[in-house]
Amino acid sequence: MEKNKAYxxxxxxxxxxxxxxxLSKAAFDVGMSTCIFVFYRxxxxxxxxxxxxxxxxxxxxxxxxxxTFCKIFGLSLLGITTSLNIHGIALKYTSASLAAAASNCLPAITFFMACLMRFExxxxxxxSGIAKFTGIVICMGGAATMAFFKGPELRLLLHHHLLPSHAQLNVAEGSGSGSIWVKGVFLMLLSVSCWGVWIVLQVYNS
Structure with missing residues (x-):
């Protein structure tokens, strides 16, 4: 049982x-400011x-x-303030499923940043090297598939008004939303990259 606790x-x-x-996506879709949301959070x-x-x-x-205070301030500015604000803007442009896929790229991006800084x-x-490389390729490939391939919509709860902003999103779909989606993808990757650097720098400053 003890071994299963970690899982x-x-x-x-x-x-x-x-x-x-x-919840973040729902809040942004009804017009809440991303910066205000991050502050409240x-x-x-x-x-x-x-x-x-x-x-x-x-x-x-x-x-x-x-x-120590300066280090905490710098780490908080990069990994919390910058990362979360960029993430909020990216989430506003894309979807919650993409945000989940991008967050799963964090181990690969963190490993890449650690290699650049010569920690790994x-x-x-x-x-072990082949396993690491294979894992990175699979991880990034899955995220890229989620990011750039948009299949048919799954309409399950849209008529129950649980997600009232979908009408607005569907209108936006027909007016140049492809470029907005791509912009959101790159902002999401930038946010996760800041998050990865934040993790690596914590090891460096510990």
Missing amino acids: FVVILIQLIYTGMFL QAAGTLILVPFAFITEGKDSSPLTFM SIKLRTS
Whole structure:
């Protein structure tokens, strides 16, 4: 049972991400500003997590130096503020399913960034190197398929007014939405790239 907890947590995290993408997309489609949404999201997260931080880490935490503060500020600016704001704009241009596919590219992009910064290496003559390279190709290929191939719409809940913005989206489909979709794809990849750099820099600064 202990071994299965890790798999359960991974599945739970993916379900939370999926719900977040769907709710974010619904909020953006009804006209909510992406920047305001990110602010409310981070403010709510701060209010919820601060008490837990004080209870669990308050007594054992080391003093905050100016250099540590600058590192935290830089990492937050790149991995939270920049990444989430770009992600919100990209989600407004595309769909929740694309956001989920792009987030699954994070391991591949993070590995690529780590290789550029020389934290990781890949040796194609070894079995581990071949496995890494194959995983990256499959991951990026699946995301590219989701991004650039738009099949027929699946109409399940559209008449129940659970997603009231679909009428607006269908109107937009006929007026140059292809270029907007491609722009959203590249913004989504930029957001995930910032996220990957943020993860690598945390290892460097730890």
